[in-house]
Amino acid sequence: MSALGLRCGLGMDVHAFAEGRKLILGGVDIPHERGLDGHSDADVLAHAIADALLGAARIGDIGKLFPDTDPAYKDADSLVLLGACADAVRAAGFRIVDVDSVVAAQAPKLSPYRDQMRENLARAMGIPPENVGVKATTTEHLGFVGREEGMSAWATCLLSREGEM
Numbered sequence: 001m002s003a004l005g006l007r008c009g010l011g012m013d014v015h016a017f018a019e020g021r022k023l024i025l026g027g028v029d030i031p032h033e034r035g036l037d038g039h040s041d042a043d044v045l046a047h048a049i050a051d052a053l054l055g056a057a058r059i060g061d062i063g064k065l066f067p068d069t070d071p072a073y074k075d076a077d078s079l080v081l082l083g084a085c086a087d088a089v090r091a092a093g094f095r096i097v098d099v100d101s102v103v104a105a106q107a108p109k110l111s112p113y114r115d116q117m118r119e120n121l122a123r124a125m126g127i128p129p130e131n132v133g134v135k136a137t138t139t140e141h142l143g144f145v146g147r148e149e150g151m152s153a154w155a156t157c158l159l160s161r162e163g164e165m
């Protein structure tokens with residue numbers, strides 16, 4: 001533990017597009033011709049944030065807490081999983097200070113949904129929306145994101161030892 005009792009976390013996730021799936025990002029059901037494939041609702045943004053939190057607290061990752069081989073998590077609401085990760089972080093003695101994130105997607109345009117995503121994610125983690133950043137970028141048609149084969153998301157977070165900040 002640092003002298004300030006601070007920890008930073010980094011999370012990253014990727015999901016492929018699939019036909020016949022809803023597109024759920026930050027808990028928002030976004031109109032699009034395809035959704036992301038996965039065992040849960042495949043909310044790539046919520047998953048990246050969950051891994052940032054768990055990483056900062058050094059308590060594993062989302063795949064360890066919620067294995068995709070477990071039928072209990074089939075089609076799971078990832079905001080519920082994120083909430084459970086936030087609870088685990090608090091149980092380990094940390095407060096969630098701040099979260100920032102970015103989604104890489106060629107389409108659809110995500111900015112109209114940004115504030116709703118921030119509110120949903122903040123509520124799931126039990127922190128104010130002001131402390132949750134969500135950004136989006138294309139990859140200028142490069143790579144798997146640019147070919148619209150899937151999306152990726154990255155997140156960082158700052159935790160403090162309970163009572164120290």
Ligand code: MG
Nearest residue numbers: 013014044047
């Ligand atoms: Mg995932």
